[in-house]
Amino acid sequence: MAEIYELFLTCPKGLDGLLLEEAQALGLQQARAQVSAVRGEGDLETAYRLCLWSRLANRVLMVLARFPVADAEELYMGVRNVPWSDHLDAGGSLAVEFSGRGSGIDNTHFGALKVKDAIVDSLRAEFGHRPTVDKVNPDIRVHLHLDRGQAVLSLDLSGHSLHQRGYRLQQGAAPLKENLAAAILIRAGWPKIAAEGGALSDPMCGVGTFLVEAALMAADIAPNLKRERWGFSQWLGHIPVLWKKLLEDAEQRAAAGLAKTPLWIRGYEADPRLIQPARNNIERAGLGEWVKVYQGELATFEPRPDKGQRGLVICNPPYGERLGDEASLLYLYQNLGERLRQSCLGWSAGVFTGAPELGKRMGIRSHKQYAFWNGALPCKLLMLDIDPRQFVTGERGESRDGREPAAAAAEPARLSEGGQMFANRLQKNLKQLGKWARREKVECYRLYDADMPEYALAVDIYRDWAHVQEYAAPKSIDPAKAQARLLDALAALPQALDIPPERIVVKRRERQVGKKQYERQNTEGRFMEVQEGGVKLLVNLADYLDTGLFLDHRPMRMRIQREAEGKRFLNLFCYTATATVHAARGGARSTTSVDLSRTYLDWGRRNLSLNGFSDKQRLVQSNVMEWLREDRGEYDLIFIDPPTFSNSKRMEGVFDVQRDHVELIDLAMARLAKGGVLYFSNNFRKFEMDEGVMARYQVEDISAQTLDPDFARNARIHKAWRITVRGA
Template identity: 40%
Template sequence: MQFIALTSIGVEQLLVDELKAFDFEINKQTIGSVKFTGANLDVQKFCMLTRFATRVMLLVDDQNEVKDKESLYKFARFQAWQDWFSPKQTFAVEFSGTNSALKNTQFSGLVIKDAIVDYFSDLFEQRPNIDKETPDLRIVAKLTKQGCALYIDFSGPRLSDRGYRDKQGKAPIREHLAAALVKRSGWLDDISKPLFDPCCGSGTLLIEAASMALNLPTNLNKDFAFKRLPSFRQAKFDELKAELKAQGTEQNLWLIGSDIDEKVLSIAKRNAERAGVATHIKFKHEDANCLTAAAKRPGTVLSNLPYGERLGGMAELISLYRNMGVAFKKHYKDWQLALLSSDESLFKVLKLARKKGYKFKNGPLDVLLNLYEMNEQQVQQSSDSNGLNFEGSAAFANRLKKNLQGLKSWIKSENIKAYRVYDADIPEYNVAVDVYNQSAVIFEYKAPKEIDDVVAEKRLQDVITLTAQQLDIDPLNIAVKVRKKQKGQEQYKAFDKQNRTEIVEEFGVKFKVNLFDYLDTGLFLDHRLARKFIQQNAKDKRVLNLFAYTGTASAHAAFGGAKAVTTIDMSKTYLKWAEENFELNGLKNSRYRFEQADCLKWLEHAKGQYDLIFLDPPTFSNSKRMADAFDVQRDHIKLLGWVKNILAPGGTLLFSNNKRGFKIDEMALAGIGLTAQEYSKHTLSPDFKRNKQIHNSWLIRHA
């Protein structure tokens, strides 16, 4: 009988070797699958023992001539379905693949379903029912350029689900991939040596390693699909199951797992107990940033290291990898390392020479398992004395230190809690560094095309290290926002959120900021003095804040005694944030209004009068109210004309934008009855004086 075994990309060769160990004949190896020939009972045994297959299917037939609906129907209609199930049983059809005639997999699946129903109706005058959730027989059809193949699901529920995990950590790894990593690590060549996972999470790697070393079956109690086939014999299966239960071996294993998260460690312990290997694994609470020797005798370090699946967390990761690289050289001489990550640049932070690498897929992610040999040469190979990639990075450190020194008196006198300390002062280190209390945000500007990506990544690593050192900030509290080209579906991926917020105070007003979960933090630092102007001039005024973002200028107006404050933004999230900022300051009044609207649309038809207006529009916007996309340079007169209609006599409009080289059209402005007073230098605080193009601002009044 012919079968196909499925697995993940990168595990195929291990699956081939496993199948050969069962004396199966290998017919064909393709990406993610292996076709083979074997006897029914032997394949049942394989399903209970396999470590690398995720699914096994029995081949019914394949045909090259399946090109359209008619040929697909005939192909399915003339199979001997009574050999596999009866009309009293239920079935379901899975279909994958398309061609020019068969473009919809759901439609193609219905064609096969109709063919099978017609087969039983003609032969037995009775039709089987469909059950998509728990069918007696699941039929799988795969359409390729070569034709169509029909399979019967032989194994049933996913073979990688061993049954010992009820909960898992944040970065789960499938059991069959964990087994592949154990195999590729080389530890199984000598299981008397210790195996250590410093980021063990829910313990999957160590549990799979123990199971492999003890020769335990993987899936004895699964509800296999083959049990519902006519060829299944319960007595023979029970005999085989009893035989496999008794085949485990006794071994003294030395398995150690540590993790910084105590909750996930408790999950790991429960998983190990359910897998029957708890006595062989020691779990301990330890931070991988502070590794010491796990055992006196050299062994293997095997770990699925953290990698960047959340926005802003790069500083924490770079610090972790750098610290681990130092610890491996200091405490792990003569050990073997097998480390998994999705980010090649993070591996470079370890500063270790790779011996070998294996590519895998962990779900949708491309991941790499790197093997390292911690021999004398590796241990003695020192990093730069300061741990930096470039000697020139010292210039960045010096500039950071110098800038901070120059701002200290201002920070102290004004009680500033959030400020910019560096803004691309050195062209090669093209980042901005902002401080928020005891935290920091590093924002990497888009690098010129001529700058090599690897060089840019290494410079950023140095920036992160030096920012932590010079500002005395824990890397855990440094958010890094990197502009990089996304691949494929990555641009649509939602990042994990840390939900870490903190409070900063500015001229007596408190604001909630979120440094890690969004590209912006909730507070535009360069508008600090613009907000101060609004606070100082808001008393008894009717204030309007357009394109309000998180309502920080609105909070200043209310704090300054405004009679009424209207806050308008298109984002529901930002408006909720604005309301939270008001609550934080105890600002409550029925005349404080928050309105969700497209500001351009709202302005075109706005009514009422406002004494003080803050207008900070985007440089560009695709508002539906504009014939073309809104451009602040081209369209600012039209915009200001709308605002003029609601600006009270004697009122003031503080107009700002951040378009470099913006020029206000004073003649056109005069033509609509407004005058403008350049005010940019009054809204640039000391931390932004180095970048006079950060924004432009004017005080605009009726002529």
């Protein structure tokens, strides 16, 4: 009678229920699920079968011993008492893994060292020489788990984790592990669909993991059939004849499966860099006749199997990691929902996502949801029936019962009640401000600025683009509710503004301290030319928190242009030198622009060159305060728009506009020519001009004069003063 072993199978978090069903089907007896594991009994043939055929397990462990542990010495003796000569040649190699803690052993490295010493000492005492340690490809891999004073010592039969099938040598940025992909396919009902001859398509296939795992199931191919090295290959208890029998049986089943007419399994991927790696992975898996991959954007995705054939759409859309990802992801999920409604009627779909709220925006009600973990990230598999009765039309999720399928499929999901209110406000503002902008030839303006408190966004128009900034919600607001409102607003923007989603850029606006407001947010490097008051300026909507053009200062820039003729102009904290371009356009005799950032000075230089200004335009990289203390120039027109706070590796201390504005203004006024004007502004809402400044100079608050209609709703956007020498 074959010897029965205690077997322990590990798996990713959340897969233990599925693994239990699989392991029982593969012959594991007395099986029961534990957290991220399944425990049971079986003979060596069962253990081999689990290694070869489990699509879900990470490892198959054979328990060698269980014993109590009170301290490190008991751990050592418990391991040493195992007859290691039955398992490992004294001249062989081993690796040890240790997990758990307790009994005075709180360091896994120390625990592994004690286990290794016990094995080595046992074999050296018996044979006079010892095995070596090989952490990569050992003859045997030993695992010991310590929990509440009990040790479980096991032999790892799998070797490298079973999710490493061997076909995926090339992968994308965030691939699913193969066993997680298999679990998702099982939950999505693919084995039954495949058995009935159904089709499968992945519109965002990456390097093809879903496709390969689906084909392996459909063709009855053991997932680890091509693995050459196992944890039991050099184990002294290994029975090659038994393993060969199982292997030959699996090879026969694979040959029979591949001889069948291939199912229709297709993947589509927008990124051309992933197409060849995906095809390489498919070829390595031996599935080139079963799986095909094509390059294609989601917008063009349309599965075309045999007419009338049903199937499964499976995909793993991106979840979003950076601030501002909500917009592109929302439109991606909406686009996915639209493609499913239009092209996949009668199919089922499984959407695996770490952002379930976005999944709700596809316009199709999910009839079932399964919880998973992708590493440490909680995720859900949303199951959808692509049926007009499941298409969502409004906030409460009413379905389109009774509608004609074709008409229902072509209609996009409607806005929620709140989203429609937001859209109405945008359209109202667009009607009013659009007339003003066209009349004044203004290409860039603020359309909306948290007009409705529950939709705390700023929406700016840059020609035919929209730049959206989400104000961080107060801590008192439920984050889930804030995200839902944001997604409602983002869904409304393309419809209300008639701007395609790819021309909408979203960022999150929080209080920025020091240089953080100028830090690079992205790396697209895409600049756009806009016009203002007869000058051309470069803006970048994606790469930085600000775009290179402060829209609220438009009236100030126009004032500078009108007053600059024949003047020596000084622009402090010049940013991208937009005010300098206006001064040059107005006929300034010379301009000097000072900023600490080389990036923005280079941007300013490009702005000047774009308008044909290069001579007599001086750009200085320096700390403004230090530069003013050293400069001996004289200027007729000075503009200062300092940040609220600023720091840098190149400057000592931190600039604080409230604290430092007195010294800043005094230093600048010392450089002001007779009859000259200094314009000072900032956007610190709590700013108060020092009484001493107002006593020493002629100071006029011109804030109201520096607001155009697009900022009239927000009179506190900035404050501005005209400062001259008294009596001048």
